[in-house]
Amino acid sequence: MSSGVFILLAFLLGFQVCDSLTYYEYFVPNGTIDAGLVAEGDTFTLNNKDMTIFSGAFHYFRVHPSHWRDTLKKLRAAGLNAVETYVPWNLHEPRQGVFDFGDQGEDMSMFLDVRAFVQMAQEEDLFVLFRPGPYICSEWEFGGLPSWLLRDENMQVRINYAGYTDPAVNFFNNLLPLVVDLQFTRGGPIIAVQIENEYGSFGDGRDAPGKQYLELLRDTLTANGFQESLYFTSDGILWNGDKGAVEGALMTANFDNQATANLERLKQLQPNRPLMVMEYWTGWFDHWLAPSHSVTDPNEFGATLEEILAMNSSVNMYMFIGGTTFGFMPGANVNGNWPYYTPDTTSYDYDAPLSEPGDYTAKYIIAKDIISRYNSLEGIVDHPPQPPQREKVAYPSAAITESLEFSTLLSQQISVETNGGPMNMELLDINDNNGQSYGYVVYTTQTMITPNSALLVRERLRDMAQVLLDGVVITKPYSDPSDISGFGFWDGMDQELALPGNNQVAEITIMVENLARVNFGGPENFHEKKGIWEGPVLIDGVQIDQWTIQPLELKAKQVSSLTGWTSYSGPLDTPAMYKGLLDIAEPPKDTFLDMRAWNKGVVFVNGFNIGRYWKEGPPRTLYVPAPFLVTGSNEVMIFEQYTPGPDIAFSDVPILG
Numbered sequence: 185m186s187s188g189v190f191i192l193l194a195f196l197l198g199f200q201v202c203d204s205l206t207y208y209e210y211f212v213p214n215g216t217i218d219a220g221l222v223a224e225g226d227t228f229t230l231n232n233k234d235m236t237i238f239s240g241a242f243h244y245f246r247v248h249p250s251h252w253r254d255t256l257k258k259l260r261a262a263g264l265n266a267v268e269t270y271v272p273w274n275l276h277e278p279r280q281g282v283f284d285f286g287d288q289g290e291d292m293s294m295f296l297d298v299r300a301f302v303q304m305a306q307e308e309d310l311f312v313l314f315r316p317g318p319y320i321c322s323e324w325e326f327g328g329l330p331s332w333l334l335r336d337e338n339m340q341v342r343i344n345y346a347g348y349t350d351p352a353v354n355f356f357n358n359l360l361p362l363v364v365d366l367q368f369t370r371g372g373p374i375i376a377v378q379i380e381n382e383y384g385s386f387g388d389g390r391d392a393p394g395k396q397y398l399e400l401l402r403d404t405l406t407a408n409g410f411q412e413s414l415y416f417t418s419d420g421i422l423w424n425g426d427k428g429a430v431e432g433a434l435m436t437a438n439f440d441n442q443a444t445a446n447l448e449r450l451k452q453l454q455p456n457r458p459l460m461v462m463e464y465w466t467g468w469f470d471h472w473l474a475p476s477h478s479v480t481d482p483n484e485f486g487a488t489l490e491e492i493l494a495m496n497s498s499v500n501m502y503m504f505i506g507g508t509t510f511g512f513m514p515g516a517n518v519n520g521n522w523p524y525y526t527p528d529t530t531s532y533d534y535d536a537p538l539s540e541p542g543d544y545t546a547k548y549i550i551a552k553d554i555i556s557r558y559n560s561l562e563g564i565v566d567h568p569p570q571p572p573q574r575e576k577v578a579y580p581s582a583a584i585t586e587s588l589e590f591s592t593l594l595s596q597q598i599s600v601e602t603n604g605g606p607m608n609m610e611l612l613d614i615n616d617n618n619g620q621s622y623g624y625v626v627y628t629t630q631t632m633i634t635p636n637s638a639l640l641v642r643e644r645l646r647d648m649a650q651v652l653l654d655g656v657v658i659t660k661p662y663s664d665p666s667d668i669s670g671f672g673f674w675d676g677m678d679q680e681l682a683l684p685g686n687n688q689v690a691e692i693t694i695m696v697e698n699l700a701r702v703n704f705g706g707p708e709n710f711h712e713k714k715g716i717w718e719g720p721v722l723i724d725g726v727q728i729d730q731w732t733i734q735p736l737e738l739k740a741k742q743v744s745s746l747t748g749w750t751s752y753s754g755p756l757d758t759p760a761m762y763k764g765l766l767d768i769a770e771p772p773k774d775t776f777l778d779m780r781a782w783n784k785g786v787v788f789v790n791g792f793n794i795g796r797y798w799k800e801g802p803p804r805t806l807y808v809p810a811p812f813l814v815t816g817s818n819e820v821m822i823f824e825q826y827t828p829g830p831d832i833a834f835s836d837v838p839i840l841g
């Protein structure tokens with residue numbers, strides 16, 4: 185190579201580096217912002233420059249905050265120019281009037297600095313599509329609504345009912361001022377804000393009171409200064425048309441296939457405005473008892489993405505990274521077929537372009553390639569490099585060293601006495617009169633029983649129960665599809681359980697698990713209180729009204745301060761806590777708990793609720809991000825409802841089923 189060519193090449197390479205722009209430099213070339221995102225004619229404009237939105241959904245509450253930046257870099261490295269997130273009201277207002285944006289010392293507070301997340305997106309050269317709900321669906325507990333709403337016997341959510349709209353508006357009035365200055369028009373990254381979520385799947389926004397409700401949310405955004413951003417709604421357009429629309433907001437479409445039909449319908453409903461797919465479903469979520477992990481063909485994923493972009497539509501890939509639904513935060517669906525109610529799994533991998541722990545998948549490579557071909561700014565904006573994947577480690581199995589009996593666990597819980605029959609967890613006067621939101625609730629009574637006694641729960645219990653007679657478990661774990669309609673399961677209506685006694689007073693304990701409040705559907709699905717409350721409980725035909733009710737919330741502080749552990753001497757035959765220590769010599773790495781040898785329960789790593797496991801799957805591992813671990817000794821506690829495994833095992837790969 186002659187030195188002349190070498191200098192020319194160096195010049196060209198150097199020129200390339202200097203010349204390529206960030207998206208912010210491109211859209212705000214001289215620091216002057218004249219206009220935000222505008223949706224008129226065929227294309228969006230941002231600051232008066234044409235823009236196609238290439239966005240990815242990434243929920244800050246599903247990825248450990250220490251991994252936010254790495255994940256945002258992975259979105260940007262795929263060529264995306266935006267990130268979309270929902271905002272979970274239930275986490276941000278754990279008790280009515282108490283707002284948590286990262287500083288309330290709640291189990292998930294560390295995830296809740298939404299302002300920091302939005303700012304970080306800008307630092308990583310991404311614009312933000314902000315979806316504050318207040319209802320978010322999202323396979324999230326109660327669609328993000330706080331359970332304390334259900335203390336109102338007449339509650340009607342997502343409609344113009346003051347018992348709902350007053351707290352919803354109050355939430356907006358506390359959330360929105362935190363990020364109002366982060367709008368694009370004020371130098372921040374937020375370019376668009378969604379009003380409600382798939383309202384057309386719930387009601388009809390064209391008639392009052394749905395219309396009044398949507399307008400109230402829109403006007404609350406405006407009262408908080410958000411009219412500078414683009415308002416939009418998002419709906420399954422082919423099914424619901426403009427039922428979820430509200431005047432002053434752009435309609436966008438949600439789907440996983442039939443892109444042309446969907447976008448043509450959108451164009452017909454809303455001519456002369458740019459097209460946007462707010463949720464292009466990259467995969468799907470899993471629910472417990474499903475036959476296998478949901479996966480879709482990467483090439484079909486790519487073909488539909490290409491079909492969307494060929495229509496000159498903008499797109500948000502939902503999810504770009506699903507992440508994990510930690511703790512008791514998964515939601516559920518109801519459906520007409522077995523198992524009728526489908527609680528979602530802890531893993532929210534979603535078969536998305538980035539896997540649950542943030543690894544690149546075939547869909548990532550395909551999406552990156554397609555975006556580079558459809559991005560008119562290709563060659564003008566930078567291509568930051570893909571961050572390396574984080575290493576995963578299969579730590580050596582940890583021995584179970586201690587256990588804590590069920591009676592010892594219960595003796596350390598609050599007790600509420602009632603003479604009025606069992607009540608739902610939301611009504612317990614705990615948590616400053618906000619009731620119990622999540623976990624298990626335990627009902628205990630004493631009564632005389634005979635060899636032929638029977639326990640009858642009228643209507644249904646929510647959602648799964650185990651019964652102990654004088655401390656001995658007399659129910660069985662799930663083993664057959666027909667169990668779902670029997671005693672102790674969500675579909676069992678007016679079910680009886682034999683309660684054999686010997687003509688003496690016995691203690692009857694019913695532990696009921698809230699497996700998740702439904703997050704999607706019509707109004708009939710949004711009254712889901714948990715525990716026993718639909719009907720009375722009878723023993724031998726006599727209604728039993730005197731109960732001791734104990735919330736088993738298993739919050740981090742409660743779990744970490746449990747006393748009465750004894751050195752482990754083998755499996756207990758009741759629900760129980762088990763403990764082991766994982767010693768890590770080096771800086772910790774991401775890992776997976778391999779729960780295949782355990783039955784059903786919840787795992788706490790250094791006090792943090794990593795989530796539910798259930799041998800029925802499909803997932804059989806639980807993702808443990810490295811930031812939950814420390815160099816040195818890590819405490820792993822497992823609340824196992826049936827039979828523990830021989831030890832606490834780890835894997836360097838997920839088993840999603």
Ligand SMILES: *[C@@H]1O[C@H](CO)[C@@H](O)[C@H](O)[C@H]1NC(C)=O
Nearest residue numbers: 212213214215216218231232
């Ligand atoms: C800055 O850029 C905008 C948008 O490209 C343009 O309209 C405006 O005239 C520019 N202003 C200055 C002072 O260069």
Ligand SMILES: *[C@@H]1O[C@H](CO)[C@@H](O)[C@H](O)[C@H]1NC(C)=O
Nearest residue numbers: 226227492493494495496497
């Ligand atoms: C997309 O935009 C390009 C460039 O403006 C135009 O030539 C093409 O016809 C558009 N395609 C569709 C399907 O609207």
